[in-house]
Amino acid sequence: MSTPPAQVDKGHSEGARATGPAGPRGRGGKSPADKVETLAWLRRISGDLATVTTKRLEDSLPWYAEMPPGRRSAVGLVAQAGITSFIQWYDDPASTPWIAADIFAAAPRELLRSVSLTQTLQLIRVTVEVTEERLVGKGEDLREAILLYSREVAFAAADVYARAAEARGLWDARLEALVVDSILTGEADEELPSRIAALGWHGHGEVCVLVGTTPPQFDVDHLRRTARKLGVDVLIGVQGSRLVLVIGRAQLPGRTAEDPGPELPFLDIGRQLESGFGPGYLVLGPPVPALVDASSSARASLAGFAVARAWRGAPRPVEADDLLPERALAGDPLAKQTLVERIYRPLQAHSSDLVTTLWSYLDNGRSLEATARELFVHPNTVRYRLKRVSEVIGWDATGPREALILQTALILGSIGTSDAARRRAAIPRHGR
Known part of the structure; x- marks a missing residue:
């Protein structure tokens, strides 16, 4: 006796519900046949999605519209790579758990340097919005997939920029140490101005060198923040137990070139920075006209630091010129x-x-x-x-x-x- 067709369909439906995502049904309860159809549909509209996304970027992000054509094209390639990567990830999320990171492989290095992390997150938001609008009515499982994938892309973007920032920080630290060492030794060459510019030096006018001891817990960020509040820029060099600061006057926040405001004497600036040094003597070299001339201030401050203990009542900081007798007796x-x-x-x-x-x-x-x-x-x-x-x-x-x-x-x-x-x-x- 054969089973009625209605009973066969009912039994099949109940069996499918019983098996759940691990059985014949695919992601989010969608059957394999439905998923294949959805994937085919996503591949058909991927080009349209990229086109609409690019148009939306031009309309909603002013900085994107102002970019050169080459960089806009590179951003479009990244957006298209993200859509293609989502389709691949939706097809088999278990086999490529880190496929979101591949999106940024399409971005040239100069694009990563010119587009900030904030702008990248704005790009991701616009792309996700366009994709969600196109997927309306295609089921909650697809919407959940795009939300989950957008989270992965955001974390991948943060990882890319974090690694780039770390590499940049290490490079800057090495370059800064090289510049400070060149100033201390007086072995400046024709490359020194370009190295100083690469560090983003904002100093202008007079420069002096402050030498002291390195504290046990050195907080370089706190020292830089204090310097910025005082209207100066600093180059920092740590040489074992010795801490060297090259101090140059910079534009005070909120002040214009026409109204620079009062400038603190370097000795007062040294007193404000004194807490960033370890115990011991703190010697301030004489001011010089520009950073390229800082080696003479460095020589004076280093010579003063070497003999500061000979003056029992030396203040902190003490000017190197106030230690002229001790320096002269030491053969300076x-x-x-x-x-x-x-x-x-x-x-x-x-x-x-x-x-x-x-x-x-x-x-x-x-x-x-x-x-x-x-x-x-x-x-x-x-x-x-x-x-x-x-x-x-x-x-x-x-x-x-x-x-x-x-x-x-x-x-x-x-x-x-x-x-x-x-x-x-x-x-x-x-x-x-």
Whole structure:
């Protein structure tokens, strides 16, 4: 006795429902025949989807419409690759779990550099919206598939940009270390300006170098944020226990070139950055006109850092020029030259009386009366000449620390003068 057709259909339907997704039915309860038909339909409309998506991108994303034709074409290829990849993933999601990452293989490197992660997510959103609109009425299983796949694409995009950012960060760190090392060693070449530009240096005008110790827990991002708030840009170099900052003035946030606002002295900037360094001495080199000239500031700050312990009362930070006596005693030729050129020669060129008075004042323990007796002048004359000394060179001989600096300059200047006189005397005179 044969079974009625209606009973056969009913039994088949109940068996299909019983087996569920693991049985004859495919993804989301769709039978294999229905899934094959859906896949064929998706392949037929994939070209239309790519065309509509490109049109929607032009209409809804202003930055996309402004892109050069070559880059717009590359974005279109990425969108088309995403649609094709979805069809493949929908056909067999288990066999290619990471097929979403292949979408970005169609993007040239320059596209990944010119399109930000935010813009990429906007591209994904528009593509998903267009696809969802076209799939309306084709079943909830297909809609769930596109939502799940869009999530995979978003994570794949984040992974691509995260790896690119990590690689860029490592490259920047190596380049920054190379630039700082070139500044410290003074071995700058014609490639230094291009390397500085590649780092995105925003500094303009004066630059100085700050040297201290590396803290146990070094937070480079906090140091950069603090520098930006102070209106400066920094290059950071970590050399073992030594931390080096190359500081350059930058445009303050919210300020224009016509209204730059007040600029903090570098010493005040160093005080604000002091918390980013470890314990120990902190030495600030003298300002120089531009970053390419920073090697002279670096030499001064490094020399000062090496002898800072010789000044018991050294502030933090201390200017390298305030350590000129210690640097000169340690054999720093730059310190010797600075002392002679900034103190001895200006005084000598202005008046020999100023040099004589300063010598006598320092030799007599900074006593006005003893100096006046030695020079056979009134004490007020000594006061007047010391005031003129301060006006000419900027240092006040009445302070103990500045007195040490001035006396060292006088000693070095007199040695240099004696050497020059001996050299002139050794030159043979003809015609006698």
